[in-house]
Amino acid sequence: MKRTNPVKFWAQRLSLRHVLTGMVLLWVLLLILFPLGGMFQKVLAAEPVSCLKSLLAPSARLSFKLTFWLTLGAVILNTFFGLVIALILVRQNFRGKLLLEGLIDLPFAVSPVVTGFMFITLFGNNSIMGHFFDEKGIRIIYAFPGMMLVTLFVTFPFVIREIVPVLKEYGVEQEESAYVLGASSWQTFRKVTLPSIKWGLLYGITLTIARSIGEFGAVLVVSGAIINKTQTATLYVHQQFTDFNYTGAFAAASVLALISFVFIMMIQFSQKKVKGGTWE
Amino acid sequence: MGISVQRISKRFNGFVAVDQVSFEVAKGELVALLGPSGCGKSTILRIISGLERPDSGNVFLNNSNVNRLTPQQRRVGFVFQHYALFKHMTVEKNIAFGLEIKKKRKPEIATRVAELLELIGLTGYRKHYPAQLSGGQRQRVALARALASEPKVLLLDEPFGALDVKVRENLTGWLRRLHDKLNTTSIFVTHDQREAMDLADRIVVVNQGRIEQTGIAPQVYEKPRNKFVAGFIGNANVLDGICTDGAVYLKRTPYKIENRSAPATGKNGIMIFVRPEDIDIQATNRGNNAFPAVITHINYRGSYRELDLKAQGLNIKAFEYKNRKSAFSWQQNQTVFIKFNNYKIFERPVFNYGSSQKDIALDVECGEGKHGQASNG
Amino acid sequence: MKSSTNWPMKTECLRKNVFCLRGLAVGYIGFLILLPIAALGASAFHSGPGAIWRETTLLRSMASLKLTFILALMTVILNIFTGTATAWVLVRYEFPCKKFINGLIDLPFAIPTVVTGIMLVVLYGPNSMIGAVLGRFGLEIIFNQPGIVLALLFVTFPFVIRAVQPVLIEMEKDLEEAAMTLGASPFQIFFKVVLPTLLPAILTGAALSFSRALGEFGSVVIVAGNIPFKTLTAPVYIYGEIESGNLTGATSVSLVLLTLSFSILVLIHFIQRWSRCHETD
Numbered sequence: 001m002k003r004t005n006p007v008k009f010w011a012q013r014l015s016l017r018h019v020l021t022g023m024v025l026l027w028v029l030l031l032i033l034f035p036l037g038g039m040f041q042k043v044l045a046a047e048p049v050s051c052l053k054s055l056l057a058p059s060a061r062l063s064f065k066l067t068f069w070l071t072l073g074a075v076i077l078n079t080f081f082g083l084v085i086a087l088i089l090v091r092q093n094f095r096g097k098l099l100l101e102g103l104i105d106l107p108f109a110v111s112p113v114v115t116g117f118m119f120i121t122l123f124g125n126n127s128i129m130g131h132f133f134d135e136k137g138i139r140i141i142y143a144f145p146g147m148m149l150v151t152l153f154v155t156f157p158f159v160i161r162e163i164v165p166v167l168k169e170y171g172v173e174q175e176e177s178a179y180v181l182g183a184s185s186w187q188t189f190r191k192v193t194l195p196s197i198k199w200g201l202l203y204g205i206t207l208t209i210a211r212s213i214g215e216f217g218a219v220l221v222v223s224g225a226i227i228n229k230t231q232t233a234t235l236y237v238h239q240q241f242t243d244f245n246y247t248g249a250f251a252a253a254s255v256l257a258l259i260s261f262v263f264i265m266m267i268q269f270s271q272k273k274v275k276g277g278t279w280e
Numbered sequence: 281m282g283i284s285v286q287r288i289s290k291r292f293n294g295f296v297a298v299d300q301v302s303f304e305v306a307k308g309e310l311v312a313l314l315g316p317s318g319c320g321k322s323t324i325l326r327i328i329s330g331l332e333r334p335d336s337g338n339v340f341l342n343n344s345n346v347n348r349l350t351p352q353q354r355r356v357g358f359v360f361q362h363y364a365l366f367k368h369m370t371v372e373k374n375i376a377f378g379l380e381i382k383k384k385r386k387p388e389i390a391t392r393v394a395e396l397l398e399l400i401g402l403t404g405y406r407k408h409y410p411a412q413l414s415g416g417q418r419q420r421v422a423l424a425r426a427l428a429s430e431p432k433v434l435l436l437d438e439p440f441g442a443l444d445v446k447v448r449e450n451l452t453g454w455l456r457r458l459h460d461k462l463n464t465t466s467i468f469v470t471h472d473q474r475e476a477m478d479l480a481d482r483i484v485v486v487n488q489g490r491i492e493q494t495g496i497a498p499q500v501y502e503k504p505r506n507k508f509v510a511g512f513i514g515n516a517n518v519l520d521g522i523c524t525d526g527a528v529y530l531k532r533t534p535y536k537i538e539n540r541s542a543p544a545t546g547k548n549g550i551m552i553f554v555r556p557e558d559i560d561i562q563a564t565n566r567g568n569n570a571f572p573a574v575i576t577h578i579n580y581r582g583s584y585r586e587l588d589l590k591a592q593g594l595n596i597k598a599f600e601y602k603n604r605k606s607a608f609s610w611q612q613n614q615t616v617f618i619k620f621n622n623y624k625i626f627e628r629p630v631f632n633y634g635s636s637q638k639d640i641a642l643d644v645e646c647g648e649g650k651h652g653q654a655s656n657g
Numbered sequence: 658m659k660s661s662t663n664w665p666m667k668t669e670c671l672r673k674n675v676f677c678l679r680g681l682a683v684g685y686i687g688f689l690i691l692l693p694i695a696a697l698g699a700s701a702f703h704s705g706p707g708a709i710w711r712e713t714t715l716l717r718s719m720a721s722l723k724l725t726f727i728l729a730l731m732t733v734i735l736n737i738f739t740g741t742a743t744a745w746v747l748v749r750y751e752f753p754c755k756k757f758i759n760g761l762i763d764l765p766f767a768i769p770t771v772v773t774g775i776m777l778v779v780l781y782g783p784n785s786m787i788g789a790v791l792g793r794f795g796l797e798i799i800f801n802q803p804g805i806v807l808a809l810l811f812v813t814f815p816f817v818i819r820a821v822q823p824v825l826i827e828m829e830k831d832l833e834e835a836a837m838t839l840g841a842s843p844f845q846i847f848f849k850v851v852l853p854t855l856l857p858a859i860l861t862g863a864a865l866s867f868s869r870a871l872g873e874f875g876s877v878v879i880v881a882g883n884i885p886f887k888t889l890t891a892p893v894y895i896y897g898e899i900e901s902g903n904l905t906g907a908t909s910v911s912l913v914l915l916t917l918s919f920s921i922l923v924l925i926h927f928i929q930r931w932s933r934c935h936e937t938d
Binding site: 021027036085102115120129153213233237249260261263 | 682683694696697749769773810872873892899904907911915918
């Protein structure tokens with residue numbers, strides 16, 4: 001009776017592709033799934049009642065509300081200006097266009113802490129702008145406007161970067177036909193341009209929302225993280241954690257993670273549409 | 281014996297791409313696999329190269345069965361339609377690639393590359409990148425790359441498909457001269473019959489995964505074995521008719537063509553294939569099986585004209601060449617008499633299996649001579 | 658002869674639109690992006706180059722910069738290999754749950770960095786199962802440098818993958834088939850044909866990872882313990898200086914980070930340009 005050598009057995013059946021796939025899956029498991037799972041497990045293990053209680057605490061609720069308003073502002077403003085900038089980048093030629101293109105990616109390169117710090121320098125107590133606004137009685141730093149500005153900064157590139165390639169690929173002829181047929185600029189934009197870029201726009205907006213919900217370093221610096229006043233959801237999580245209120249921290253963190261999942265699905269969905277259906 | 285393909289078949293997800301195909305290519309021969317898009321000719325080529333595995337059948341290269349060999353081991357040269365040049369390598373490096381894989385020595389490689397560059401006429405371009413070359417130049421580099429390690433067999437997959445017409449014409453002639461010089465056993469795939477006829481020693485006509493006919497160009501053109509080949513190669517008018525002893529009757533018309541050798545085909549009817557250049561146009565009815573038709577439209581083609589004719593219900597195309605006075609004779613709306621100098625008759629199958637192999641040509645003599653003798657007496 | 662349509666008015670309107678749009682765009686960018694950077698520069702100038710230099714070369718600030726740089730480098734090197742392998746497996750192979758795994762790649766883009774930090778502490782911290790086990794071997798992940806690398810690996814996970822994937826998908830098969838017919842083995846095909854084609858994308862992804870890793874704050878501040886000279890990275894150092902009111906200190910290190918990041922952006926731009934010059938339509 002021949003005994004089959006187990007090593008030989010498997011070596012014959014496993015090819016490079018199995019080994020590579022296995023290694024990659026293992027890496028993804030360890031790096032991504034494990035930590036996620038660990039946290040959810042902790043949350044589920046904790047008492048659901050105390051979790052809910054901590055989530056319903058006024059400071060928690062206020063922090064989520066603040067995140068919501070910041071996100072809304074970021075989406076509205078950066079979508080509007082993003083469309084404008086993308087349109088002039090793709091459809092117009094002027095001096096300094098190259099410089100403009102470079103500036104778009106700038107927020108990606110800046111660390112969040114540095115971002116917050118730049119705005120403190122700009123609007124802080126020792127600056128011209130700071131004095132100017134102080135006289136008017138408007139607080140920028142350690143208040144909502146500052147946090148809004150910072151969120152706008154870090155989410156600035158997303159919409160632009162997603163609709164520029166779609167606009168480029170889509171070409172200008174359809175818009176030109178519309179003009180020749182008598183449509184005004186606004187009509188052309190509404191009926192021709194906008195429908196063609198809608199998936200790219202959706203993708204960009206999804207990324208904007210995800211980023212602004214998750215923003216931490218910049219708002220931490222700029223807001224002073226005053227509880228119940230300038231605390232976003234992420235700042236709330238941080239504060240709970242450093243105060244050793246782990247239940248509160250985990251509960252809020254889980255909510256944020258769940259929201260992220262929703263966004264990943266939206267990202268996947270809109271990405272597929274952009275790749276597959278540019279010409280609707 | 282160069283290449284021998286024996287009963288190879290290949291399916292893709294239930295779709296039969298190649299169906300029991302067998303043919304041979306003699307050593308040093310240049311054969312064209314000709315057929316419409318999707319007929320399986322590229323698949324046959326890829327099976328020979330080893331890039332696809334057949335479901336059944338055998339491939340022999342120089343008398344040895346290569347079924348189990350990978351493309352690397354088969355030592356065939358392959359030229360792709362879109363060149364597949366390595367964009368990050370210079371022309372020199374592209375051509376040297378196969379030799380470097382085989383670990384040949386540097387001086388040897390350098391000599392061979394120089395030789396090939398001279399052969400393809402791109403000696404000054406050795407340090408260029410593919411992005412800096414035109415389509416025709418890229419294809420020549422692809423060819424040199426395939427020839428570098430002196431393969432026994434050269435396979436070309438629609439090599440000129442991506443090129444402009446003029447470039448294509450130039451390269452076709454150039455490739456023929458190259459083949460005459462090197463005499464490598466070669467197969468090339470094309471859907472362009474003109475290219476096949478210009479370039480190949482023999483043509484293998486492929487349709488729906490099967491071989492319809494093999495032969496030299498005149499054979500395939502003048503003696504098509506079945507309906508598909510008759511219709512695919514060159515231009516042809518296709519007319520319905522009935523054959524009863526002694527004559528071919530054109531359906532929907534009162535006209536007939538007397539032909540002693542036409543057998544009776546019964547109720548199935550026949551299809552008559554007649555090429556536009558085989559139609560003789562006469563001003564009057566000389567009583568030689570000609571029948572009247574009206575010229576409805578004339579298309580000027582430079583060296584000849586294409587006439588659209590209508591005879592009762594039939595639409596017929598004919599070519600008109602310049603007469604002895606170097607001018608064209610006919611005019612639109614003129615009534616003329618047309619006569620078929622040469623035509624082929626195929627019996628209509630009872631059931632249409634979709635396979636044109638079942639439509640074998642009836643052996644019918646229909647040259648001018650026979651007519652003259654048979655009917656004009 | 659007057660044209661019957663209102664074309665002259667239309668072109669005027671169009672031109673006004675154009676300037677309107679351009680003005681809006683420039684104004685927004687100028688205010689939101691350029692002004693803050695300029696403010697930082699002005700503040701640095703105001704403090705004087707001498708003070709800036711002094712603050713930057715403080716031992717602890719240098720230590721934080723060095724630490725950040727080294728850890729980011731380690732992260733990037735790991736990402737180059739794992740990212741390329743992951744992209745390859747996702748594009749070329751089939752396996753169960755492939756779509757799910759593909760979606761998972763984007764997770765770090767969507768999860769707040771704070772949550773990342775917390776997840777890692779929960780899983781590998783001293784109070785967790787794994788942390789306790791590893792602690793017995795003397796391996797401390799959280800509040801130590803490996804923890805930082807782990808956090809950085811998590812947040813930079815998608816960059817190389819998402820940069821390489823589209824290039825792999827677009828790559829025509831006949832390049833590899835040509836190499837096959839010329840006698841190259843699978844390994845040779847990968848290293849001589851595939852890898853050179855992927856190189857610009859890998860480098861771009863690596864540069865983006867590096868830039869992100871340099872500036873990462875949210876997850877690091879939770880996971881690192883922030884011990885000066887040991888686990889204090891540059892962004893956390895800057896935060897500390899802001900909190901303690903040493904604005905000059907914060908400015909100087911910020912400037913260093915900014916300069917590094919800008920250089921990386923420029924580098925990416927050149928990589929893209931270089932890769933395009935070999936493109937054949």
